[in-house]
Amino acid sequence: MGSEGSDTALLSLLRRSSFWLWSLTAQLARSPVLMAALAFTGLTASTVDSAKTGGVLVSSFMLSQVVFAGPVGRLLDRGGGAGAGAAAAFAAVGAAMLVVLGLAGAAGAGLPLLAVLCALSGALLAGLPGAVRHRLSSAVPSGLLERALSIDATMVEMTVAAAPLVVAAALLLGPSAGVHAMAVAAAASAVLLFLNRADIGNPQESTPAGGPGGTGLWTLPTIAWFTVSFAFGQALGTIETAALALAQQLRAGPLGAGGIIATLAVSGAAAGLAYAGLARRLKGGSAARAAPLLVVVAVMIVVASLATDWIVLLGAVVLVGVATAPLNAIRSFALESLLPAGRRQEGFSWLYTFNGLGFAVGGVLLAAFPVRVALALPMLSALAALVLLLAQRGASRAAAPHP
Incomplete structure (x- = not known):
């Protein structure tokens, strides 16, 4: 493909509302993990050893994601065309769990309970980014896939920079506000994924085994x-x-x-x-x-x-x-x-x-x-x-x- 054809294809991608809808969903799905370290540290800021306590919560969340990412993704695969709805449901419950975590932290709950809530929310959100990524191939034609991923890489850089700033701003409202910002991002991605499950549906499977x-x-x-x-x-x-x-x-x-x-x-x-x-x-x-x-x-x-x-x-x-x-x-x-x-x-x-x-x-x-x-x-x-x-x-x- 020549330079002119390549530029035309890129413009075609940038004009696709389905791609930008997918990208917004993807950035929101990634945000809770990017927010976690600062949000959990902020939640425990009033404790005696806040850095250590925050580290335990971050570890609980991340280890849970590592353990459950594969099983949750496998479960969503088995759901076939209903996978988008199932992923949205998991994300919605995960967002609710983060709200409970924020309230528990604000009420002075002990570290064991907070760690369990972190692990549960991490498990519920573990398959969300993979589920959203899976649906990119139905949001854009195969010929535009590599360009779409390149634009997405740019959006990731912006999300990586913006997510902690959002948490820092939220923490001005109180120690639990950072965790609630995580919940808002997870809930928003769940809503977008569910509402557009027909447009960002289950892509056709054409790869070998x-x-x-x-x-x-x-x-x-x-x-x-x-x-x-x-x-x-x-x-x-x-x-x-x-x-x-x-x-x-x-x-x-x-x-x-x-x-x-x-x-x-x-x-x-x-x-x-x-x-x-x-x-x-x-x-x-x-x-x-x-x-x-x-x-x-x-x-x-x-x-x-x-x-x-x-x-x-x-x-x-x-x-x-x-x-x-x-x-x-x-x-x-x-x-x-x-x-x-x-x-x-x-x-x-x-x-x-x-x-x-x-x-x-x-x-x-x-x-x-x-x-x-x-x-x-x-x-x-x-x-x-x-x-x-x-x-x-x-x-x-x-x-x-x-x-």
Whole structure:
């Protein structure tokens, strides 16, 4: 497709109300997880050891998501055409559970009860992002899917930046308001998903039951992309959590950290828009595109940790942002054609779960190791992802018919 045809296709996507409706639903579905850390810390701000208590609640919520993402996604897959309604119902109950959590926290409930409520809300919301992602292929034609994911990567950057700000503003109203903001986002996504379940319905299943290296969901290619998602999440979690420490190395404080995160978000958003226009013109498959981007992200994070001035630091952060947005789109697009019929919501749920787990691991390692050591560790997960990408690419070539 030529430049003019590519631009026309991109404009066609941007004019599709079904895509923007899907995107709004997707951003709302992602928001509770992005709000969780600050919201739960705010909920426990009046306790003696608020940081530790907030950490327990965040861990309860995230671990519950990890445990239940696959089973909930599988259950939604079994629902077939009723999957959208079931996902909306789960999200609505999860939102109600968050309201109860906020009220319990405001009433001074003990940590065990709060942790149980966090775990229940996490479980109920675990399959929501995967369920919404599953429906993108019915919101846009297949020829526009990669561009749609690229635009979505830009929207993700904006959501990542905006969600904590919404919580911070809500906390001005009271300690439980941040959790209630999570509930509003979950409820709004549930309403949109339910009301538009006919328009964003169950996509036609046309993928094979597995790729090279196995059959079913857990094949070598899908495991490779799950690992890419983990590495992607760990890299972002590490550099975003380390923003304050990086700024302090250059004798700056919270304002400098905010500048680092803003630079990452803006560069990522711009890269997502650029990739939307260029994706169909670029040569090479998904693995060939993802591999160099992974290398750039891992290496530039190390460069950022060693930076002795702002020019080097922000330059490295810009390159991380430029690489992460296309990588976000590529991993989701690649998985689209690999997931077996009848297990797509489960597969996308696992994709987002591995991403969230990687993000959390990045923060945990930063607390356990010196800053420069923690910022070097994403190279290990990136290396593992590269090895698996190369292995699945070799398996695909070996399985291909020879003339």
